[in-house]
Amino acid sequence: MARTRSIVTLVVTLIVIGGLTAGVVYRIRGSADGSESSGTAAVPEGGADQVSAAETFSTDVPIPVEAGAVERDTLVISVAAAAEAAAERQTVLRSQVEGRITRVRVGENDRVEAGALLIEIDTTEYALRVSQARAGLNKAEAAFRELTLFDDQIEDPAVRTERQRVARAKSGLEDAELTLRQAQLELDRTQIRAPFAGRAASLRVVEGQQARVGDELLSVIDLDPLRVEVQVLEGEVGLLAQGNRARVTFAAYPGETFLGRIDAINPVVERETRTARVTVAVPNPSGRVLPGMYARVSLEARKLPDRILVPRSAVLERDRRTMLFVFEGEGDVGLAKWRYVTVGLSNDSLVEIVPDPDTEMVEPGERVLTDGHYTLIHDARVRLVASVAGEGGRPQ
Numbered sequence: 001m002a003r004t005r006s007i008v009t010l011v012v013t014l015i016v017i018g019g020l021t022a023g024v025v026y027r028i029r030g031s032a033d034g035s036e037s038s039g040t041a042a043v044p045e046g047g048a049d050q051v052s053a054a055e056t057f058s059t060d061v062p063i064p065v066e067a068g069a070v071e072r073d074t075l076v077i078s079v080a081a082a083a084e085a086a087a088e089r090q091t092v093l094r095s096q097v098e099g100r101i102t103r104v105r106v107g108e109n110d111r112v113e114a115g116a117l118l119i120e121i122d123t124t125e126y127a128l129r130v131s132q133a134r135a136g137l138n139k140a141e142a143a144f145r146e147l148t149l150f151d152d153q154i155e156d157p158a159v160r161t162e163r164q165r166v167a168r169a170k171s172g173l174e175d176a177e178l179t180l181r182q183a184q185l186e187l188d189r190t191q192i193r194a195p196f197a198g199r200a201a202s203l204r205v206v207e208g209q210q211a212r213v214g215d216e217l218l219s220v221i222d223l224d225p226l227r228v229e230v231q232v233l234e235g236e237v238g239l240l241a242q243g244n245r246a247r248v249t250f251a252a253y254p255g256e257t258f259l260g261r262i263d264a265i266n267p268v269v270e271r272e273t274r275t276a277r278v279t280v281a282v283p284n285p286s287g288r289v290l291p292g293m294y295a296r297v298s299l300e301a302r303k304l305p306d307r308i309l310v311p312r313s314a315v316l317e318r319d320r321r322t323m324l325f326v327f328e329g330e331g332d333v334g335l336a337k338w339r340y341v342t343v344g345l346s347n348d349s350l351v352e353i354v355p356d357p358d359t360e361m362v363e364p365g366e367r368v369l370t371d372g373h374y375t376l377i378h379d380a381r382v383r384l385v386a387s388v389a390g391e392g393g394r395p396q
Helices: 002-038 124-147 157-171 173-188
Strands: 063-069 069-087 089-094 099-104 117-121 192-193 198-201 216-222 226-233 245-250 257-270 275-284 295-309 317-319 321-330 331-338 342-344 352-356 369-373 380-384
Touching: 063 321, 069 245, 069 342, 117 216, 124 157, 124 173, 157 173, 192 317, 226 257, 226 295, 245 275, 275 295, 295 369, 321 380
Parallel strands: 063 380
Antiparallel strands: 063 369, 069 226, 069 295, 089 216, 099 117, 117 192, 198 216, 226 275, 245 257, 245 295, 257 275, 295 352, 317 321, 321 331, 321 369, 331 380, 342 352
16 A cells, blocks of 8 residues: 555656646747747846946047157166265264363264364363472473583583483483373363364263263264265176266155265275175265165266167066057147067166167157056057146046
């Protein structure tokens, strides 16, 4: 009985599945016949007014770009390197005598003239030593005169000279003179003076402080002109010459360029770094640039006259070939013409374009695109603007 029920259930299931399949096939054929008979395509949801994104935006809208001129000019090849600013002259002033600081006459970054009095140390003890030494000298001079009282009656000059030499030794005159000179020197050393004109820096003491011999008191630095020391690779040193121009930028003053000249080229290459030190003198009358500031230096190395030059940003690479876009048109609106070129030497801002039978040339006076051109195609409509960023970039 159970077996019979299982067979009936299976038969009923197969009949239901078959009926459902037939219904689906019928519906599909009916839809296809209805479409063919009407001759119109089904309208997508949203109505017949829906259009593609490509149709929404016109491809005739000119793309904002920047351009630069092709020039025939001298190409200046430069050597670039990191550097550090240093003072032209710098010295640390130390105490040469012991005593209490009675007066500090300068503050840090104050201008000082050569010989200017900067710091004073208590003179009481040293002035007393000078007085004692002067008294000792007076006593020795009296003894010397007593020993040589009648020497002017001696006719032989050689004898007189010898008697005076012996008298100086017996009277202690020579020792007294030296003692006074030493005492006066120590007294003079209580006044700390600037060895050259410059600025006071790194002040280490205050009034009332006790100074010992050798203590650092302050520094004096000469900031004009400033020295910028550049480490140049040995393979590039031969391109440089004393007197060549240099362009210096400091991290402390972004966007500002300082001009200088090569003052010296060290003839020794350091074994560890394979570099030579090149010193650039940079005018610094205001003292804005300080020793220790990090710098980037571009040193003028070679001058190549009569070269076809384009801005560096104009040159692109596509499909492993070098190319640029030349602007063709009247006024500010025109076409971007794709042109393969061959480049020569370059510096930080300009690239030389050289003749090559496999590529094209550009001519002085033509305009090449320098910004907003990275994704352009040949004959794209463009509009010259002063700033692509200011125009909101390329239309999307």
